[in-house]
Amino acid sequence: MSWVSLLLTAWSSRAPSLLIVVMVSRDVGLRVGLEGVQTSMCSRWGSRVEEFNQGQDGDVVIGGLFNLHYRPPVIDQEFIKPPFYNPCTGLQVETLKAAYAMEFAVEEINRNPLILPGVKLNHRILDDCSLYPWISYLASCPCLSDRHRFPNFFRTIPSDVYQAKTMARLALLFNWTWIGAIVENNDYGLLAIQAFQEEIKGSGVCLEFVEAVITETIEEDAKRAATTVQHSTARVILIFCWYTDVRELFIQLAKRNVTDRQFLASEAWSTSSDLLQNVATLDVARGVLGVAIRSAKIPGFKTTLSLCNGRETLEGVQNIFTDTAHLRVAYNTYLAVYAAGHALHSLLSCPDKDSSPRDNSSTCSSPYNITHKELLEHLNKVNFTTPNGEEFFFQGADIPAAYDLVNWKTSPDGSLKLVLIGRVDGLELHLNKTSIQWTTGSSQVPISVCSESCPPGTRRANRKGEPVCCFDCIPCTEGEVSNETGSYQCRRCPFEFWSNPAHTACIPRKVDFLSFNETMGIVLATGAVSGVVVTTAVFVIFLCYHNTPVVRANNSELSFLLLLSLKLCFLCALVFIGRPSVWSCRLQQAAFGISFVLCVSCLQVKTIVVLAAFRSARPGAGGLMKWFGPGQQRGSVCFFTSIQVIICTIWLSLSPPIPHRDLGFQGSKVNLECAMSSVLGFAVVLGYIGFLACLCLLLAFLARKLPDNFNEAKFITFSMLIFCAVWVAFVPAYISSPGKYSVAVEIFAILASSYGLLLCIFAPKCFIILLRPERNTKKQLIGR
Structure with missing residues (x-):
C-alpha cells in the first residue's frame, strides 16, 4: 500500500x-x-x-x-x-x-x-x-x-499478509473456488497475491488469471485487464491496487458492459468515496465486498x-x-x-523513590x-x-491484525454507500452474511467455480492438464457411496451393506432366497404340488383298479410303493423353497436323497422281477422266482434305501448343510442359502443315486426286448434315460448358478426327473385302465 x-x-x-x-x-x-x-x-x-x-x-x-x-x-516515459x-x-x-x-x-x-x-x-x-x-x-x-x-x-496498521489471508478465508466461506486477480505490479500487489496463494494452497481454490498493472501505464494496463475479466469464467475478481488504478479499470469494464462480476477489494480502495461517487461506474462497482482499515472513534x-x-455553518x-x-x-x-x-x-x-537502593540504581x-x-x-x-x-x-x-469488512450497497436514490458488515480480529471473521448486497443486487451469494461441485453419489476426477478446480463428476460404482458434496473419492460400504440407487448412503443388503412370494418360487411350488396331485390321482386309480391285470402285473405292491416314493420326491421339492433354517437345510437334502433312492430302488427291483420272470420260463430255471418273491423284493428295496439312510445320517451328523449369508456376488442382495459344509457328503448322496440309476438303466436295457404285454422294461428304460439325462445336466448347471438360482436348478431337476418317471411308467397303464378297458384283461396281457 x-x-x-x-x-x-x-x-x-x-x-x-x-x-x-x-x-x-x-x-x-x-x-x-x-x-x-x-x-x-x-x-x-x-x-x-x-x-x-x-x-x-x-x-x-x-x-x-x-x-x-x-x-x-511521471509524465515523460521516453527515457x-x-x-x-x-x-x-x-x-x-x-x-x-x-x-x-x-x-x-x-x-x-x-x-x-x-x-x-x-x-x-x-x-x-x-x-x-x-x-x-x-x-x-x-x-x-x-x-x-x-x-x-x-x-x-x-x-500501527497490520501487514498485508493478514488482509490477504482474510480474503482467502472469505473465498472459502462463500465457496468461491475459481477467482481472478488484478494486482499492482510492485511489492504491495505481488506480495499480497503471494500471501493469498499460500493461504489457499490445498483448499481447492484456484486463480484463473493474475493481471499486473502499473500506475504509470494504467490506461493500457486497465484495457488489457478489463478484456481478461470480460472473457474469463471467474465471477469473483480480487483486486490489490490503488484506488486511482481501480477507477480506470472500472471505467474500462463499464465500456464493455461487464457488470456481473463480484469484486473483492483490498483496503487501498475499499473505502474510496471517489469510486463510490463515480456515476460512470455505479453498475460495475455495485456490491463490492472489501477489507478496510479498522475504524474507531x-x-x-x-x-x-x-x-x-464563526461565520460558516456545518449544518447539512x-x-x-x-x-x-x-x-x-x-x-x-x-x-x-x-x-x-x-x-x-x-x-x-523516574524510579520509585520508595524502592530499594538496588532497584533505584538508575537515574x-x-x-x-x-x-x-x-x-x-x-x-x-x-x-x-x-x-x-x-x-x-x-x-x-x-x-495485532484488525480490519473492518465493508460492502458497497445501493441506496434508494441509486447511489452507492459504504456499509459496515463485519470485522476481523486476528484471523477470526465476524460477518453478517445476510446483510450483504451482492453485485447482482440480491442477497444470493454469487457462484464462481470452474466446475460445479459434484453432488452426493459422485466423486471428483481432475481433468488432465487443468487446475484442480476444473474436474468431472464420476458416479460411484456399485457398493460405493459419497454422501457429501464435492467428494474426492467414493467410500466402500461395509460388508453387510450396499449402496442405495443414488449411491448416497449404505443400506443393509436385502436378504434374498427362493421364496413362495416370487414368480420363480410360485412356478416351482405349483409344479411340485401338481406333481403330488397327479401322483395321488394315479394312486387312487390304481387303488380302485387294484384287481385288474394291468395293476397286478409286475407286482402291484411295488407300483404303490413307487407312487408313494414319487409323491415324496414332489413333496421334498417344497422343502427347498422358503427361508433356509438349520432344520430345513438338513431335511431338504435328506428327503431328496432318500426319496429318490427309494424311487430308483423300486424301479430296479421291478426290472429284476421282469428279468427273473422270463428267465424262470426257460427249461431248468423254474425255481428262480421262488428266490425273488415278494418278501425278497421288499427286502431289496429296504436294503438299497437303508444304505442311503446310513450315508445321510453320517453326513448330517458330521458336517450338515447350514444356513449361510453369501455376499460375494449378489451386489445389493445377501443370498441366504444352505451351504454345503461337506461337498463330499453331498457328492456321495448324489453319486449313490446315480449308481442305482445307471444300474437300473442297464438292467432295463437288457430286458427291453422281452414280450411287450408283460414287459415294463421298455418304459423303465425311457424313464431312466430321462432321469440320468436330467441329473447329468444338473451338475454343471448347479455349480454355475448363483445364489437362489442353484436351488431352483435342483428343484427343477427333482421335478423333471419325477415327472419323467411318473409319465413314462404310469401314463401307459392309466391310458389302458381309463381309455382302453378292453385291453385290461388277462388274455390281452399274456397274448402276443
Whole structure:
C-alpha cells in the first residue's frame, strides 16, 4: 500500500524533540482539489496547513511530515532525459484529517496528568510528497515485518499478509473456488497475491488469471485487464491496487458492459468515496465486498475539526473530512502518537523513590538527553490502554491484525454507500452474511467455480492438464457411496451393506432366497404340488383298479410303493423353497436323497422281477422266482434305501448343510442359502443315486426286448434315460448358478426327473385302465 511512516530523529531547536515524519508515495484515501472543496469545507481547514508548518516549541516536540498534497506520476516515459515530476497539488482530505488527529492526540496527552507529568509535548507538522520513515500508520508491506532488514521500524496498521489471508478465508466461506486477480505490479500487489496463494494452497481454490498493472501505464494496463475479466469464467475478481488504478479499470469494464462480476477489494480502495461517487461506474462497482482499515472513534475529535471563523455553518454538510464516525487513517495516526507518548513516558519516568537502593540504581532521564536507541527500546515494550479502552502493543514491528469488512450497497436514490458488515480480529471473521448486497443486487451469494461441485453419489476426477478446480463428476460404482458434496473419492460400504440407487448412503443388503412370494418360487411350488396331485390321482386309480391285470402285473405292491416314493420326491421339492433354517437345510437334502433312492430302488427291483420272470420260463430255471418273491423284493428295496439312510445320517451328523449369508456376488442382495459344509457328503448322496440309476438303466436295457404285454422294461428304460439325462445336466448347471438360482436348478431337476418317471411308467397303464378297458384283461396281457 502507501508508504506512510513515522521517523524518529533530532529536531534542531532550543530543546531536543521527536520528529514524526510521514511520507505517502501513492494516493492514500481520497484526494480532493483545494479549489473544489472550499465551498463545502470550513475555510479554516485549508489554511491550517500553513499553521502546521509554523509548529510550536516544548520540552519534546513531535514533528510530523505528512503528504498533505498529491504528487502526480511521471509524465515523460521516453527515457531520453531525466523524468519530470509535476508539483504537488490537490489537498488530500484524509491525510489532512490524520494531521489533525496528530495535533489532537498531542493536546490530549498534555491534558492527561498520568502521561508525561511535568513534560510538555508539542508538535510540528510539515507537508511533503515523499520520505522513507521508521514508524508508520499506513505502510502495510509484509516486507517491513522483517526485523533483520528493518530493526527500527514500527507501524500501527497490520501487514498485508493478514488482509490477504482474510480474503482467502472469505473465498472459502462463500465457496468461491475459481477467482481472478488484478494486482499492482510492485511489492504491495505481488506480495499480497503471494500471501493469498499460500493461504489457499490445498483448499481447492484456484486463480484463473493474475493481471499486473502499473500506475504509470494504467490506461493500457486497465484495457488489457478489463478484456481478461470480460472473457474469463471467474465471477469473483480480487483486486490489490490503488484506488486511482481501480477507477480506470472500472471505467474500462463499464465500456464493455461487464457488470456481473463480484469484486473483492483490498483496503487501498475499499473505502474510496471517489469510486463510490463515480456515476460512470455505479453498475460495475455495485456490491463490492472489501477489507478496510479498522475504524474507531476519537472522543472529542469532531469538535476540533469544527473550529471555524464563526461565520460558516456545518449544518447539512456531508463531507468525509467532518465524518468522524468511522476514523481509519486518522485513528492509526492517533495510535502512533500515543505509542510515542507512552514510550517517552516510560523513558522519562523516574524510579520509585520508595524502592530499594538496588532497584533505584538508575537515574531519571532528561527530556534534553533522549537518544534514539533508548526510545526504540521503550517503543518495543509499549503496552497501554487507549482512551477507547483498547489494549495496544507491538508484536515486533506490527500490531495485532484488525480490519473492518465493508460492502458497497445501493441506496434508494441509486447511489452507492459504504456499509459496515463485519470485522476481523486476528484471523477470526465476524460477518453478517445476510446483510450483504451482492453485485447482482440480491442477497444470493454469487457462484464462481470452474466446475460445479459434484453432488452426493459422485466423486471428483481432475481433468488432465487443468487446475484442480476444473474436474468431472464420476458416479460411484456399485457398493460405493459419497454422501457429501464435492467428494474426492467414493467410500466402500461395509460388508453387510450396499449402496442405495443414488449411491448416497449404505443400506443393509436385502436378504434374498427362493421364496413362495416370487414368480420363480410360485412356478416351482405349483409344479411340485401338481406333481403330488397327479401322483395321488394315479394312486387312487390304481387303488380302485387294484384287481385288474394291468395293476397286478409286475407286482402291484411295488407300483404303490413307487407312487408313494414319487409323491415324496414332489413333496421334498417344497422343502427347498422358503427361508433356509438349520432344520430345513438338513431335511431338504435328506428327503431328496432318500426319496429318490427309494424311487430308483423300486424301479430296479421291478426290472429284476421282469428279468427273473422270463428267465424262470426257460427249461431248468423254474425255481428262480421262488428266490425273488415278494418278501425278497421288499427286502431289496429296504436294503438299497437303508444304505442311503446310513450315508445321510453320517453326513448330517458330521458336517450338515447350514444356513449361510453369501455376499460375494449378489451386489445389493445377501443370498441366504444352505451351504454345503461337506461337498463330499453331498457328492456321495448324489453319486449313490446315480449308481442305482445307471444300474437300473442297464438292467432295463437288457430286458427291453422281452414280450411287450408283460414287459415294463421298455418304459423303465425311457424313464431312466430321462432321469440320468436330467441329473447329468444338473451338475454343471448347479455349480454355475448363483445364489437362489442353484436351488431352483435342483428343484427343477427333482421335478423333471419325477415327472419323467411318473409319465413314462404310469401314463401307459392309466391310458389302458381309463381309455382302453378292453385291453385290461388277462388274455390281452399274456397274448402276443
